[in-house]
Amino acid sequence: MCAGEGILPLGPLSGAVAGTVKFTTTLIPPESPFLSVSWRFNGSNIITSTSINVTGPGYDSRISLDRATGALELRNLVLEDSGEYTVTVIADRGLQQQGKITLNVYVLITGATIRSPAAILIEDKSSTNLSCEASGSISTILWIKDGLSLHSGGRVSFSMDNRTVFIQPVHSSNHGTYQCQVSNPVSTMTVAYNLSINSAAAPGQRVTLQCTAASVPPANFSWMFNSNEKRVNNSMYIIERFGAENTGNYTCTARNMVTMLENTTVLNLRDSSLKKDPD
Template sequence: MLGRVACLALVLSGWCAGEDVLPPGPLSGAVAGAVTFSTTLKPPQSLFLSVRWSFKEDNIITSTSTNITDPKYANRISLDRATGALELRNLVLADTGEYTVTIIPDAGLPKQGKTTLNVYALITEATITSSPAAILIEDKSSANLSCEALGSISTIEWMKDKRPLRPSGRVTFSVDNKTVFLQPVHSSHHGTYQCRVSNPVSTVTVARDLTVNFGPHNISIIGPSAAAPGQRVALECTADSVPPANFSWMFNGNDMRVNNSVYTIERFEVERMGNYTCTARNMVTMLENSTVLNLKASCSAPQWSYLLLLISAIIRS
C-alpha cells in the first residue's frame, strides 16, 4: 500500500520506477555491430502514451504522437512502440554507459528502467613474441613470452600444449598477464604456448613454439641382458635430448666406431660377452651422458653349446 502511495506521489512529478522493466545487465556489443535493449513488458491493448530513451541523461528519442530524436541517432536506432524496446546500430566505443527508459502507459503507473551497455572493439592481430632471440639452453638461459593484440582486451589466458599454464618456481606472469617469464628455462618449458585474448564479444587464440635445448637425460640401452650362442642381438640407445643426441658405442672400453643409436651383433659368440657402453652427446648444450649394459650368455642355452663356445674362445686365445 505504501509503495502505491509513493508511486502515486511520483506520478505527479512525472514518473514512477517500475520493477524489472529491463532485464539484468550489463549488455555487451561490438564496434560497428548492433544491440537491442529489450524490455520485459508485454504489448498493451493500446500503445504507450510516451516512450523515452536517454543516454547519460541526454535524450536519444522521445516518442509520443511524434518522435523527437537526437540527430546523432537519426539513422542508428529503431524503436518498438509496442514494447518500448530500442535497437542501437553502428556501435562506437563512446556508446558505453548507462541507458534509461521511461514509459508512460495509457493506463496505470509510469515505469522506468536502467541498464548499462559496454561496447568492445573486436580483437584482431594477436601475436606472441619471444625474447631474447638467442638459443635457449636448459638452466642457463631465460625467456620472456609476450602476447599482444588489437582491440578491447578483457582477459588474457596462457596455455602450454593446450593445458593451462600455472605459476611455479620458474614461471611467473606480469601484472596484466601479457608476459610470461621463464627464469631459467627448463626442459619442461619446451613445447607450444597458446595465448587466448578475449572480451565479451570476441576471442582470438594464437600459438608459438618455444625450443629449449636440453639433455641428454634419461639415457638407457634397450636390449637383452643375455643372449644364446648364434643369436642376433640388437642394442638400442635412447636419450631425452633437444636437439636429438649423437651416439657412440664402446665394448669393454674399446671404441667400436659405431655412431648411431643401434648397435647390432649379427651372431653372438662367447667373446662378445661384456660391457657395452653407449654415450649420448648433445652438440648444442655440449653435454654428454653414458650408460652401460652387461651382456652375458643365456642360461637357457644348451650346456654343450656353451662349453663349445668357451673352448673355442680358449683355443683362439
C-alpha cells in the same frame, strides 16, 4: 500514478564497435498503445515518442524503436556509446514503468601474436619470455601450455598485466606449445607458439634423459633419435659416453595402452663445448 522498476533485463549489455545492440524490455504489448516511450543515455534524450517522435542529435539514422514493447535498437556503435541507458514507459492509465541498464562497447580483437627473443635456449642456462600482443579492447589474457592452463610458480612468472610469461632459467619441462587466448565480451582470439629447449652435455659425459607422464595405468615409453627408432622402452634414455654423434633431437612418446592416448616431447641435445650460436 505509480512507478515500477525492472522492465529491462539484468545487465550489462556488450556490443562491438560498428555493430548493433538491442535493448529489449519485459513488457507485453498492451491492448491500447503506450502514451509515451522515452529512452535516455547518461541523462540525455535518445528518443521520446508520444504522438510525435523527438530524436536526440546523432541518433536519427542509428535507432529503431518498437512502440509496442518499448524495445530500442542501436546501430553503428562507437566506444562513446558506453554508459547508462534509461527507458520510461507510460501506459494509457498513467502507469509509469522504468528500467536502467549499462552498455559496454568494445573494439573487436585482431592481430594476436606471441613474440619471443630469437635465441637458442640451453637448459638451466638460458632465460626467455613470451609476450602476447593484440589490437582491440583486451579484457582478459589466458596462457595455456600443451592444452593446460599455465600458472605462476617455480621458473615461470607473469607480468602484472599478464601479457608476458617469464621463464628463468628454462628447463626441458618448459619445452612445448604455448597458447595465448585474448578476449573481451564480444570477441576471442587464440594464437600458439612452439618453444624449444636444448640440453647441453660435455664430451665424454654420461647423459640421462628422463621422460615422465601422468597415466593410469602407467604409460609405455618409446624413443627416437633424429627420426630413427631406438630400442629403449622405459622412461630413461642413457648415453654412457656423450660424443658428437649423439647430438640431435630425442623424441619420447608416452602411451596409455588402455585408452591408447599418447603424448610426445622432443629434446634437442647439444655439445656444450661448442661455441653458442648467436642470438
